[in-house]
Amino acid sequence: MRPAPLNPLTRAASLRALARTSPATPLDVLVVGGGVTGAGIALDAASRGLSVGIVEAADWATGTSSRSSKLIHGGLRYLEMLDFPLVAEALKERDLLLTRIAPHLVKPVSFILPFENPLADRVYVGSGVTLYDVMSARVGQKRAVPTHRQLGAAQSQERFPGLAAPYGGIEYYDAQVDDARFTQALVRSAVGLGASAANYARVVDYLREDAPAADEAGAAGGGSDGARVTGARIRDEETGAEVSVHAHATILATGVWTGEQQAAADADTGLEVLASKGIHVTVPRDRIDAPARVGVITRTETSVLFIIPWGELWLIGTTDTPWREDVGLPLVTATDIDRVLEGANAVLERPLTREDVVGSFAGLRPLLQPVDGTGDSARVSREHAVLEVAPGLSAIAGGKFTTYRVMAADAVDFAVRSRFPRSRSRTEDLPLLGADGAQLSASRRSLVLANRDLRAHGWDEARLDRLLSRYGGRLADLFALIDAEPALACPLPGAEHCTAAEVVYAVRAEGALHLEDVLHRRLRLEFEVPDRGVAAAEVAARLVAPVLGWDEDRVAEEVARFTSVVDARLRAEAAETDAGAVEAVAAARPGGGQGRRVRRIARM
Template sequence: MYSYKERSHIFNTLNSYAFDVLVIGGGITGAGIALDAASRGLSVALVEMQDFAAGTSSRSTKLVHGGLRYLKQFEVGLVADVGREREIVYENAVHVTKPEWMLLPIYKEGSLGSVTTSVALRLYDRLANVRKDERRKMLSKKETLDKVPFLKTEGLKGAGYYVEYKTDDARLTMEVIKKAVEYKAVCINYARVTDFVYKKKKIVAATVKDEISGDTITIHAHQIVNATGAWIEDVQALDQAQKKKQLRLTKGIHIVIDQSVLPLEQAVYFDTEDERMVFAIPRDGKTYVGTTDTFFEDDPINPTATSEDVEYLIEAINFIFPEQNVVAQHVESTWAGVRPLIYEDGKNPSEISRKDEIWTSKSGLMTIAGGKLTGYRKMAEEIVDKIVKKNRFKHATNCITQVLALSGAKGLNSKNFEDYIKNKAKVGESLGFSYEDAKALTAKYGTNVDDVFIHAKNHSADLNLPLALYAELSYSIEKEMAYTPSDFFIRRTGMLYFDIATVEQYKSAVVDLMSNTIGYSDTEKLIYQTQLDLFIDDAKNPK
């Protein structure tokens, strides 16, 4: 069980044992470290001060991609590493990751010419060990316009055509967390590290506050890892013997537009007028566009898009799709994420390397920073490799995550998943779901879908919730530690970004059901309702 009902038990368990490893941070990096360590036989605890994936790991471009643009910066090693990881992430979690053919238009005035693009994509294929059926193709002008008829034609010479991988970043994080729990990792959200405990100048424990109950405990661990992303410096500041590296936060935003306005059926990766690269990607009847790249100096707890950010992306859209005449009123929702990058003097946001770095302070606190979503598994392997070199951890086995199916993916692969979806959709249909809803649930939850279906058994019309939405909500509370309506609508489903109308339609019913199920106090219910309303306002109304 990984339920809100187990919260007190989980919290007390953290207070009862000395763990091999304590991971601070429940984003994709921390989740990956917890899974790698636990699957090697280490005892692992993980604490996250917000909800799992509430930081950058639910606010990315939602691509497991190889970073083609880094070839322009000659970061060949980075492209090779993350490029090879794409397929591993995909095969280990086919229900949350899938191939997406990307169109890279080539213009006379663009930053990449036909020859350069062809060579770069060929090199990309080689560095990333791209499978044969996904290797790059070069398209003529006509072939390019056949795929996107409303693309800017002036100066168009053709396009490169290559594969990236589309994902749901927050759900990927959730499936990694759940797999770590299968390996006996003890993971909890809304638990903040407030201090460290020392013995002979070495950190031996962390003081942790439950942000929901207010209770405080001490978690003992032989190795503590700071994987808190944008909050790395805050955790380092608690360390008396801190070894600091200066971070530079940059912000990226995305906007979501209905496909009736921007009817894109083909993902496009294009040059802007200021020679940045922007993605436009179709998803579930919407098209989302991003990202920006600007330095960020504010509190990273809830970054938001500004009207200036949105206008930049609208100008980019109208530059590459001049017939569509997109305006700010067409934007249904937005989100913003903060990238924690290692500071490099004199470089603008887009030039700073996305490489990860690991360092250890004199007190023994290990910190990992930088990196990309795509490389989360390899980053985890690297840091756990360093941990298990210590004599204390001789019982650890070798890393197995390269071939370890995540939660919801056992027995599934790229060849059988589509048939699995169709078969399970028929099962869902026999249980009262529409065929399309059952199909969508299977595609999202993989082999966990039977459990989602079971959670529909207590559905009734007076709940004012559709059957599929009720099943997802019940499952997220009982099996994915969702505690607030925002956890559900943002991290467990992504609805606030891609179906905000449904969020507004059913938000009151969801708040009521969660309150009745979990047992909110009147104050908690008001707080969580207000919090969700603020997130909706931030998404709809850039300031």
């Protein structure tokens, strides 16, 4: 796998490669949707040696895949539903990510589940978590995470002083990840294996040709009669230019936009996906007294609530409420924030208030509804399904972040089953870009800091550890930028926990094309700093301007656009209802093209 950068030059090259396809020389697979599922599909197909293209209407992971709980977990709650195969599958994927696929991005984290009943919970929950540990064991392999332990009241207080657990609790392990960065790493890994990838490349139509009387899709028993989908018409959202991309198989991995894309393809069958909103807030670490790598899980009336350590913050969520507004614009309301704080305060010694909230974000879970029974369907679990919605066009929906790789393999198996019946997924043994060099010993970290004189720029081992957990072996790329321009080692004004080099690297190697891409999905300032990145905006815009070819007017436009998006979200947080939040955002929109840009805030 070559260390493929994503930048304006490589994006343009990918668009040219996609445009060179033809009915005689189509891609093997075209993926529509740049969230974790679509990116996983692109990597899976490319690793099989297939020719692959992936397009995304906005930025990589703009939607659900940057707005999750950021957990990699087996799904402890599914044990209550007796769905043992689903839990076993997710636990296997969790451990693969921790040990082999992405140890630089996925890290263990423990959770304390406080008991509500001193005896019944200790027996009931204890037996469930014991089974959870047993199901994650692999013969002849070292455990990826420690086993659970039961805690008395005094032990719980010692382990997590800020937790109100008068009956004690149980501590068990799962893992966490920066979801947006993980998705971007999948895309880069796919490109490193030869895939063509373009963000801000929107499908405006689907290509079709008349199907023969008994085409291969019909022979397989699936799809509707009539025209076969043979690719898509793509519009470059940066230039307005359009190209036709031809493909033997086109796969929709568009989450809550699945229905929209099926309609665009005139599909006469399809997957039904509903949107459920989940929100998270962040609060400063010093507001809750606990160690750095221990969190809390508890139940609320409507969902499971997590208190998750996140650097110098706590990430708290989530809710589970229906979303009936534009799926491209999920928003956090005052009611949402109050609900999350209420759930957290039920188990914390020291109550949190609205004044403690640093940031927030909302995401939409794509909840899969039963397939209507028509067409050639492969229901591969109770969480996700693949369906041929038209000849040559399949869709995958449902699932969760942890099992993205299984979903990707199922989608590719299904889409190429006629042309490549013996093709098998290879991603179980394929580390992502940066997985090498994921760890450095304490002595090695000190040596790196000393040799590069980084302490003079405010670097310490904690900063180096943060960067290793974001870049792994590709941290060498940041050092190369700093060697060429030492000032890039300095903290980013307005977001001092970040470095200027990270801003530049976001556009040179990670595919960011706009200021919001850099600050919210590469640096995560949307929920890591109180002003959501506004203070850092102008400095960041000037850092990326030479790479993206921005003049002074474009710099000012990007800063104004970014500030407007942040202001709109802050206005929404003052509203009580989803409809009121949407109205507040609409009122905050300036004229001109900004309206379209705001509507893309949460595009997959």
